[in-house]
Every structure is written in C-alpha cells, then in structure tokens.
Amino acid sequence: MADDGKRVRTFEVAALANSSPSTVSRALAGDKRISEATRERVLAAARELNYQPNLIARSLKNASTGIVGVVVTDLDNLYHSHTLKLLIDEMGDQGMAPLVFACNRNDRAGAVIDRLTSYQVDAVIALAAPFDAEIVRICGASGKPLVLMNSYEGPTTINTVAGDSRAGGAMVAEHLVACGGQHFAFFGGEDSTRISRDRELGFCETLGSLGHRCDLRTSSIYAYDDARRAAAGLLEGRPDAVFCANDLLAFALMDCARLQFGRSIPGDLLVVGYDNTAIAAWPSYDLTSVDQCLEIMAAKTIATTRAMIDDPKREPTVMTVLPRLIPRNSTTVPGRL
Amino acid sequence: MADDGKRVRTFEVAALANSSPSTVSRALAGDKRISEATRERVLAAARELNYQPNLIARSLKNASTGIVGVVVTDLDNLYHSHTLKLLIDEMGDQGMAPLVFACNRNDRAGAVIDRLTSYQVDAVIALAAPFDAEIVRICGASGKPLVLMNSYEGPTTINTVAGDSRAGGAMVAEHLVACGGQHFAFFGGEDSTRISRDRELGFCETLGSLGHRCDLRTSSIYAYDDARRAAAGLLEGRPDAVFCANDLLAFALMDCARLQFGRSIPGDLLVVGYDNTAIAAWPSYDLTSVDQCLEIMAAKTIATTRAMIDDPKREPTVMTVLPRLIPRNSTTVPGRL
DNA sequence: TTGAAAGCGCTAACAA
C-alpha cells in the first residue's frame, strides 16, 4: 500500500479501471455524463491505488489553485495569533489552503505579495494593518482579490471586514459612566491605523453626550514595557476610569497602578481593555474587556473571500462587526453587576 | 503598469527581448551559459513587463514546489503560536512557502496530510505532538520528508528537533535546591506526549542526586481553569518549591497560592515555569522559567527540512536543544541573585 | 457515454 515516493496518476487509475484518463477525471469530478458502472469502476480503482489528484497540475490547467494567501504581522500579539488560528480553522473547513507569510516591514510587503501571486493564490487576506496601504497598492496592480481584516485604510473600494471600533468605544464610555467613573482617561495604541483612534473617538463622543469628558490621554506601542512606562505617566493625572485600546495596555496599566501607585482596582480605579484575550479572564486581572467577536469576523472574512473568488468582478464590500462588552471585576462596583 | 488580471508569461518577455522562452528561463535562473548582453536584455524586459514566474507551472515541470506543509495544533497556546511565528519567519527568509493546516482531532490527521501531499509539498513539519503517531504513519506511507518539532514519539527513524526536557527538569531541580527549597512538588501537563514526563523525570532524578525528593505531584490539562483547580489540590500539601511543566500552569498556581492560600512568592513558595513566555517577565508574575530557545529549535527544524528536501535519502536525525533557565523573582531568595 | 489530443506555463534535453 505504501506506494513509496511515486504518486499515482490518472493514467494508472484509468489502466486499472480499463478506461481513459479523461473518464477518470470526469468520474472523480462527478460529471453527470458518466455511466454508473464506469463511475463505480473508476472510484474503486482510485481507492485501491490510493489515488490523490495532483493539485498543482490541476491548478495549471484550471485557473484556480485553491490556495489563499494570508499576510500577517506581529504574531506575538495574542490578538493576531488568535485571529490567524480562526482563519486557518475556517479555511481548512472550507477547503481553502492558507499560504502564510509574515510582513514586518513596509518595504517587504511587495516581496510578500509577489511571492503569493507567483503561487497563483486565488485571493489574499491581509491581517497586517500597518502595511495595508502598500498591500492594497500591490494587490490592486496585480488584480488579485484582496480582503482586509480589521483595518480601515481604504475607502469602500476594498473588501474590508472590521470590528466597529467606534461602537466599542461608545460601549465602554457608557459602562464606565454607569459604574460611577468621574475622571476619565484614554490609553491608546500607536499602530498607525485608525483602530485606536476610532475607539478613542467613540469613547469621547459618548462621554460627551453623557455630560462627561476625557481629560487625560496617552499612548504607547503594543509592548508591555513601553506600556508600563506610559501608564505611569497617565496615572500621575489620577484618573478614576481608564479605557485602554487593548488588553495588553490594560494589563500593564493595572500592574503599574497596583504595584507602583498602590491603587486598588476597581476600588480606586476602573479599567477596561479591548480584545477580550484569554488572560483578561484570569483572576489576577479579571479585566472588563470588549470582545470583537473574532469568530464572526473570521467567518465573514472567509465568506467574502469565497465570494470574491467565485466572482472576481463583484463589488467590494465593507463589513462591520458589532463588538460586545464583557464586564468583569475590574469595573465591578458594589450594588451593580 | 497595472497589467490587470492577466499575468505576463516567459513568451512575452522573450518577444520583448527578441529571444526565446528557454533563454528567458535560463537568464532568470542565472544560467552561466547566457551571454552578458542577452541576460541584460532579458532582465530589462522582465522588469519592464513586471514579469513574475508562475511557480505552479514551474513546480509541475520540476519535482519541487517550494511549498512546505506545516501541521499545527492548539494555536491558542502561546508556546505554539510563538513557535509558528518563528517557523513562518524563518521559512519566509529561506524562500520556503508555508502551507498551514490545523489538526485538532486524530481522525483528521489523515485528511490534513492528504491535502498537503496533494499540493506536492516538498516536506512536512509537524508541530502537533498529540497527533504525531498518526502523522508519522501517513507521511511514512507517502514518502514525504517529515520533521517533528518538539515531540518524541518515534525512535530515531524520524527527523526530530526537540528541547532537552530532561536537562531542563534537572536545571530546575538544581536551581530550586540552591534557592533553599525543602519540600518539592511537580505540576505536570497532560499532553499525551513524553514532554511533561521527561521534565518530571529530569527534575526528580536530580533532586534525588542532591539528597532530596519530590513528594508531591499533580497534573492538569493546559487550560487556566483546570490548572487552577489542580493547583489548589497541590498546594494543600504545602510544598515550598514547585516546578510547573509550563508557564500557564505556573501562572494558575501562583494566582491560586496568592489569592486563595494567601501565600507569598518567593517568600513562602518558590515557583518555576517552563517556556519562558512573554508573560513570565511581567512584574505581576516575574516568573523564573526555562527557556527552550525556540529560535534555535526553529532554525534547526528548518535546516533539517532543507537538508531532507535536498537529499530525501538522507538518514533521519534526532536533535536536541539544551534549554536555559531564566531566573526571576519567583525564586529570588535574599543573598542570592 | 467515452476516448484522443491539445494545452495550461514552465524547464531541460537535444540540436544547432
């Protein structure tokens, strides 16, 4: 059985089934015009020889490979690695094959996309917000269907699936006000995209409409040590309610508040994060966080990708997924849930 | 420039360069027998037309695709996602294209490998220890080069790159004894592989040779909540030095010790983890941990893969990477570093 | 309902 090395080809299946390669191809593709008897014979032969079609050869003939390029960045960020996991799972289920490349510098975006297109990928999914502009430019030139996940660079001419950051920020504002916050702060991320800014915008707008304002703000790159330093600066201003643009920033801020400023959470300080990463649920942090509903986003991303592959002339769509706030102890105030 | 849709072929480059497809192919491949003048002309033409070779077509002709299959599992585990990141980076640098599939159930290993081999991948890297036996079986049957990362299932007939878990356990024992531990415990992971067991083995052996023993043990799957429950049981026995088979278990145990048992770390309890994940360095945990040197492991994995691709008849190798202990505050005792 | 033959884009053996 262990056909070591050499793979079986249609030809050999045909020989065993007393038939021809074309018939084998048709039978396996479920072509209607093949008699039941021949189909049976072919399938039996294929099974017996453990035939696996050569998808590379098929791709050369057809115009489609079944391969979808995925461009990622910063996989050490829990949010990204979890998103990638969801994409990989979903794509596997859908019969797409993910060819994954990392893009960590803007000048490499071109090389990455070129390699993907050289492999004739059917589409590209980009999960690398900082490099979107470049990716959009290059994919546009090559005419490959492109779907951006969680990024806002383009107007409506590019397929985009993104969380509704503004709505998320608004939810946080409402929640913090309801929890009794008085002195608000925003702790943003420097990610060169609009995501952090939109979260801030929604937050500030809604605070305003509720008769409050956001007096303090700072920002940091998404790395613990930097965040910790920035947090210290922010806490000097003595806010009592802080919205952090992601969970990592929130963890750093909480550590800083407790260990460096001796403040208790939620007693002295209410904290909300974003992304609802696994660690947010750990008792040491027990952090209220905004869940982007990544499963839904991933599913929509794949659905959009599939649609673009099936009809490349399709109008690009921009989809938005409403997040939901997961309240935990970092904002729990006596008398409220 | 935006050659929208249709790709340029060798033929068109040849036409522009007043030459033939084979010459183009050779010039681009750097064949020595092409005159400097023609090479220049061809390269110029290729550049002008923005020619990108069709790697699918090339793969059909050559026996090699440049694609390497990667089988992963449990990407929500920080250790796995970080390893995948390193592999993807390294493979990108080396000109390999990673086709990534997740395997989450044993009965799907076959389907995953079949899809990879259908795409004619040059080799398979498996980072999915629980399913190694099945993966080895199927890859063996298809004759694809296979490299297992951090897993021990097979004898020396399978390429394996793994951390030296036993040595890691031994390091921890020495460290905990040096830090004054008296009452030792092991907190293992249930991962159906020998990894956790080997860490325990090295730990206990060395404790023994230093005149101590490991009195307590428990285990848990690698999930925070379960770990937390198991940790509570373990702490009932009042150990003063615990070696946890990975960082996640250690975090759960630390939280449990502090929040539920009111014990201070390292005052009442020394804790060591494994994997040296990013969180171990956060001040709230500041966890002494064993670093597997994943960069080195990833590099060796890729090097082995490359070697197998270059010479498929090559003898399989089993490589072991020595980990190193990163001391932090969870085991810092006054008077010692 | 089936088979023969052409061709996807590339590379390599063979000629020139």
Place this chain on the structure above:
DNA sequence: TTGTTAGCGCTTTCAA
C-alpha cells in the same frame, strides 16, 4: 551561446 521541442499531470474541447 541560443532556439526548438517535448513533457510535467491534469482537464477539456472535439470527435466518435
């Protein structure tokens, strides 16, 4: 040094 030709394994006209 270069061009012509065949063929990788598959699918799909076209013909039977």
